[in-house]
Amino acid sequence: MPDSDLKAATAAETAALIRRGEVSAGECLSTWLEQASADELNAYLWTADEAAALDGVDQNSKSPVTGVPVAIKDIFCTRGVPTTAASKILEGYRPPYTATAVRRLAAAGMPMLGKTNMDEFAMGSSNENSAYGPALNPWDRKRVPGGSSGGSAAAVAGGLAPWALGTDTGGSIRQPAALCGIVGLKPTYGSVSRYGMIAFASSLDQCGPLTRDVTDAALLLSQIEGRDEMDSTSTGIEGGISLPSAIGLEGLSFGIPVDLLGEGMDPGVRAVFDQTVSTIEGLGGSVREVRLAHASHGISAYYVLAPAEASTNLSRYDGVRYGIRDSNRDLASMYEITRGDGFGAEVKRRIMLGTYALSSGYYDAYYGRAQRVRTMIVRDFDAAFGQVDFVITPTSPSVAFGLGEKTLDPLTMYMSDLFTVPMSLAGVPAISIPSGMASPEGGGEKMPVGFQIAAPAFGEQGLLEAAFALEAALGFDGSIGREGR
Amino acid sequence: MEAVIGLEIHVQLSTQTKMFCGCRLSFGDEPNTHTCPVCLAHPGVLPVPNKKAIDYALLIAAALECEVAPRSIFHRKNYFYPDNPKAYQISQFDIPIAINGRLGDVRIHRAHLEEDAAKMIHVGESGRIQGSDASLVDFNRGGTPLVEIVTEPDLKSGAQVREWGQLLRATIKQLGVSNVNMEEGSLRCDANVSIRPVGSDVLGTKTEMKNMNSFRFIERGIEAEIERQKQLVASGGRVVQETLHYDPTSGELHSLRSKEEAHDYRYLPEPDLVPIAPSEQMITSARESLPELPAAKASRYRDQLGVQDAAALLLSFETEWAEFFEGVVAADDSIEPRVAANWVTGELAAELRKQGDEAPSGSRVTPASLAVLVGLVASKRVSHSAAKNVLEIMVAEGGEALEIVKEQGLEQISDSGELEAMVEAAIEANPKPAEQVRSGNDKAIGALVGAVMKQSKGRADGGEVTRLLKEKLSG
Numbered sequence: 028m029p030d031s032d033l034k035a036a037t038a039a040e041t042a043a044l045i046r047r048g049e050v051s052a053g054e055c056l057s058t059w060l061e062q063a064s065a066d067e068l069n070a071y072l073w074t075a076d077e078a079a080a081l082d083g084v085d086q087n088s089k090s091p092v093t094g095v096p097v098a099i100k101d102i103f104c105t106r107g108v109p110t111t112a113a114s115k116i117l118e119g120y121r122p123p124y125t126a127t128a129v130r131r132l133a134a135a136g137m138p139m140l141g142k143t144n145m146d147e148f149a150m151g152s153s154n155e156n157s158a159y160g161p162a163l164n165p166w167d168r169k170r171v172p173g174g175s176s177g178g179s180a181a182a183v184a185g186g187l188a189p190w191a192l193g194t195d196t197g198g199s200i201r202q203p204a205a206l207c208g209i210v211g212l213k214p215t216y217g218s219v220s221r222y223g224m225i226a227f228a229s230s231l232d233q234c235g236p237l238t239r240d241v242t243d244a245a246l247l248l249s250q251i252e253g254r255d256e257m258d259s260t261s262t263g264i265e266g267g268i269s270l271p272s273a274i275g276l277e278g279l280s281f282g283i284p285v286d287l288l289g290e291g292m293d294p295g296v297r298a299v300f301d302q303t304v305s306t307i308e309g310l311g312g313s314v315r316e317v318r319l320a321h322a323s324h325g326i327s328a329y330y331v332l333a334p335a336e337a338s339t340n341l342s343r344y345d346g347v348r349y350g351i352r353d354s355n356r357d358l359a360s361m362y363e364i365t366r367g368d369g370f371g372a373e374v375k376r377r378i379m380l381g382t383y384a385l386s387s388g389y390y391d392a393y394y395g396r397a398q399r400v401r402t403m404i405v406r407d408f409d410a411a412f413g414q415v416d417f418v419i420t421p422t423s424p425s426v427a428f429g430l431g432e433k434t435l436d437p438l439t440m441y442m443s444d445l446f447t448v449p450m451s452l453a454g455v456p457a458i459s460i461p462s463g464m465a466s467p468e469g470g471g472e473k474m475p476v477g478f479q480i481a482a483p484a485f486g487e488q489g490l491l492e493a494a495f496a497l498e499a500a501l502g503f504d505g506s507i508g509r510e511g512r
Numbered sequence: 513m514e515a516v517i518g519l520e521i522h523v524q525l526s527t528q529t530k531m532f533c534g535c536r537l538s539f540g541d542e543p544n545t546h547t548c549p550v551c552l553a554h555p556g557v558l559p560v561p562n563k564k565a566i567d568y569a570l571l572i573a574a575a576l577e578c579e580v581a582p583r584s585i586f587h588r589k590n591y592f593y594p595d596n597p598k599a600y601q602i603s604q605f606d607i608p609i610a611i612n613g614r615l616g617d618v619r620i621h622r623a624h625l626e627e628d629a630a631k632m633i634h635v636g637e638s639g640r641i642q643g644s645d646a647s648l649v650d651f652n653r654g655g656t657p658l659v660e661i662v663t664e665p666d667l668k669s670g671a672q673v674r675e676w677g678q679l680l681r682a683t684i685k686q687l688g689v690s691n692v693n694m695e696e697g698s699l700r701c702d703a704n705v706s707i708r709p710v711g712s713d714v715l716g717t718k719t720e721m722k723n724m725n726s727f728r729f730i731e732r733g734i735e736a737e738i739e740r741q742k743q744l745v746a747s748g749g750r751v752v753q754e755t756l757h758y759d760p761t762s763g764e765l766h767s768l769r770s771k772e773e774a775h776d777y778r779y780l781p782e783p784d785l786v787p788i789a790p791s792e793q794m795i796t797s798a799r800e801s802l803p804e805l806p807a808a809k810a811s812r813y814r815d816q817l818g819v820q821d822a823a824a825l826l827l828s829f830e831t832e833w834a835e836f837f838e839g840v841v842a843a844d845d846s847i848e849p850r851v852a853a854n855w856v857t858g859e860l861a862a863e864l865r866k867q868g869d870e871a872p873s874g875s876r877v878t879p880a881s882l883a884v885l886v887g888l889v890a891s892k893r894v895s896h897s898a899a900k901n902v903l904e905i906m907v908a909e910g911g912e913a914l915e916i917v918k919e920q921g922l923e924q925i926s927d928s929g930e931l932e933a934m935v936e937a938a939i940e941a942n943p944k945p946a947e948q949v950r951s952g953n954d955k956a957i958g959a960l961v962g963a964v965m966k967q968s969k970g971r972a973d974g975g976e977v978t979r980l981l982k983e984k985l986s987g
């Protein structure tokens with residue numbers, strides 16, 4: 028079969044081709060390795076050769092994904108393979124172990140194409156905080172792919188990988204998926220082991236799939252979810268995940284959180300959102316307004332809680348055991364210079380914020396108060412899910428913005444996660460699916476718009492069914508971005 | 513003025529593996545041979561609590577009569593130092609696993625679980641990180657489970673601290689949850705010391721005394737510190753909050769760091785761990801599996817068995833010795849426990865020490881064989897001094913008491929004719945003391961008794977010899 032067909036196929040289709048013997052796993056891998064190594068989007072920080080791609084992979088696995096290669100966000104530790112979290116401080120680091128999620132994929136027979144670009148330590152919404160330069164949006168290379176899983180999203184949307192693993196702390200899977208016109212799913216906190224995922228904000232970090240369609244998202248999730256004894260906060264999803272097959276939305280109710288959707292949204296994004304809501308109604312779903320009274324404070328709470336956790340998670344990068352080390356012989360100077368040189372500006376900003384928020388005398392005013400806001404947001408979602416099956420929003424208030432457009436204004440950048448952060452704080456699952464195209468506010472060619480659906484904790488199966496039915500009706504073609512390959 | 517002292521005791525738990533990873537615990541192995549990504553704090557790793565350590569903490573909580581928290585949580589205690597690879601220690605902060613207990617006359621404020629730091633070795637003359645040529649880190653110890661026990665400020669003197677510390681050590685040893693070896697660092701004790709006018713209920717400024725590796729040094733260190741504070745205040749000075757180190761060789765106190773450098777630990781609830789919520793069954797089973805603890809054992813020996821105070825304490829603090837003692841009593845119920853206890857803690861312990869043995873378990877003497885010997889003394893078949901000779905042989909070579917007595921001809925002289933002859937011979941051979949006794953100087957009788965004992969090779973009954981001598985010399 029021609030390579031172009033293979034490149035156009037979804038991961039599930041590719042798996043079926045391999046199972047039927049129409050293409051060999053070896054051919055499939057070499058096709059995709061070739062694609063990955065011709066990366067012009069700076070989507071990869073490291074690409075594998077065949078031996079490295081197959082290292083630790085069970086090639087005799089009879090799983091439903093055997094032979095389909097995957098791109099891995101550089102936040103996952105991979106034994107013997109450079110792992111930097113896009114930070115200079117981890118330059119040259121090759122972990123002695125492999126993250127549980129990645130190990131599960133290898134055990135299912137999935138080769139690894141490479142490690143994808145990201146915002147340093149997953150802190151960012153544009154991929155511009157990578158110490159190794161930003162990944163580019165395959166729809167318009169002058170625009171950002173979103174972040175922090177920007178490299179994973181660009182690789183999938185740009186035809187450099189059939190699918191990819193990312194992580195989401197406040198929107199880091201969903202927002203880049205939306206900006207790159209692909210599907211991104213953040214599972215319920217605890218569904219997937221965090222072991223081996225370099226920590227940003229431990230109580231929020233969750234691993235999930237970035238894929239071409241909803242079926243692939245379900246398929247990849249089914250391979251990574253599950254309790255892991257190396258992560259005591261992991262539970263897995265009871266009953267596992269099966270491939271979605273719903274064709275309608277009859278009997279399902281969708282809530283629009285009016286408190287959240289008031290401000291700062293591009294008109295083009297609003298139009299696509301309204302259109303998608305009509306499509307839901309056309310499929311038999313009912314749509315109503317719900318209250319998430321505290322969700323609009325989500326960003327404020329998030330930017331206290333996440334930096335607080337990050338400030339302690341990132342303290343281990345001290346130059347003593349791995350990564351770069353300043354040669355100063357005085358201990359305090361060695362720490363200071365190593366960390367001063369090794370961390371980028373945004374990471375330093377968040378370490379400072381978090382350190383301040385936890386310092387004695389300020390703890391209650393900042394960390395304590397933010398925790399209380401988080402509790403109220405959790406209750407808001409509980410109440411909303413008492414009334415509706417799903418909560419829906421645009422994934423991001425804008426389409427992909429230009430490189431450099433928001434880098435000087437962190438607060439505007441933080442607002443990119445306005446609609447995704449509340450679900451992270453509540454720990455509930457949420458998916459972003461491509462729902463249409465809209466012009467950027469400053470003009471220019473149309474860019475993809477994502478539609479976010481959130482479900483109650485561990486409601487992934489229902490969420491995937493609804494997204495699957497909607498995806499079919501929306502008919503977004505899932506093709507590779509204009510400037511991809 | 514009176515002293516007010518509170519203690520913080522760190523107990524390393526003797527679990528198979530570390531607190532939050534699967535690395536084996538070891539003492540004295542090659543450096544950095546028991547490490548993994550978790551205890552070296554590689555990126556992306558997560559802690560998984562050691563179930564056994566939680567069980568051990570519950571045992572300690574039960575032994576100290578503490579209340580167990582239904583849901584205790586772990587915090588991150590943040591500070592940078594090379595012995596602390598995550599740059600935070602996982603410890604418990606506002607909700608520890610156990611609170612409000614008691615051991616003897618000291619109240620327990622709290623007990624909590626945490627992990628130990630790695631071990632630092634500073635190369636060079638200073639022995640400290642400042643001015644050292646290099647500093648090495650051995651991560652074998654890093655992550656060892658610890659229970660930190662904090663007392664209320666209920667102690668009043670160095671001697672009381674030593675005695676209570678020994679009771680605590682014996683209690684924890686009895687539980688089998690720690691090696692409680694102070695030199696190896698599996699038991700570490702810090703003391704907070706302050707003084708105040710007698711009768712006051714206001715606490716004075718305290719100093720913290722750290723890293724003392726025996727209770728005897730702790731006693732001396734605390735006494736020195738109390739004296740220093742008293743003199744300081746008497747001369748119009750003021751106690752400054754600081755951390756002190758007591759040098760047992762010079763007897764001097766050195767300031768380690770002043771409180772100005774105090775850390776802000778920026779405690780954060782540990783998001784990687786769920787709360788410890790022991791089931792009712794876990795708590796009950798900890799209580800039910802408690803062995804008889806030293807304090808209870810000591811009072812039973814004293815009150816029910818009539819054992820003297822000192823011996824009761826010695827026995828109850830050392831499981832092995834207690835078992836040996838109970839073995840002696842069980843072997844022959846005609847032996848008075850008080851007498852058996854004196855033999856075990858006195859003669860036997862001394863003889864073992866003399867021959868370079870510490871514990872009775874490895875020795876050739878068994879409780880049953882000691883019981884026979886004690887029985888021979890009680891029934892006056894062997895004199896006390898001859899019995900000591902027998903014991904010496906038993907410790908050195910083993911064997912049965914009765915056989916040794918026979919072989920060595922050490923059976924007490926019961927034939928009064930033989931004894932009388934010896935007494936008369938002694939009087940004849942020592943006319944001078946004999947004359948002194950006759951003229952009313954009773955003290956001189958000792959020399960005559962000694963002569964008879966010597967001649968009889970200890971086989972004579974001292975009391976009988978004295979009686980006979982008096983009889984002969986009063987006439």
Ligand SMILES: [Zn+2]
Binds near residue numbers: 535546548655
């Ligand atoms: Zn370890």
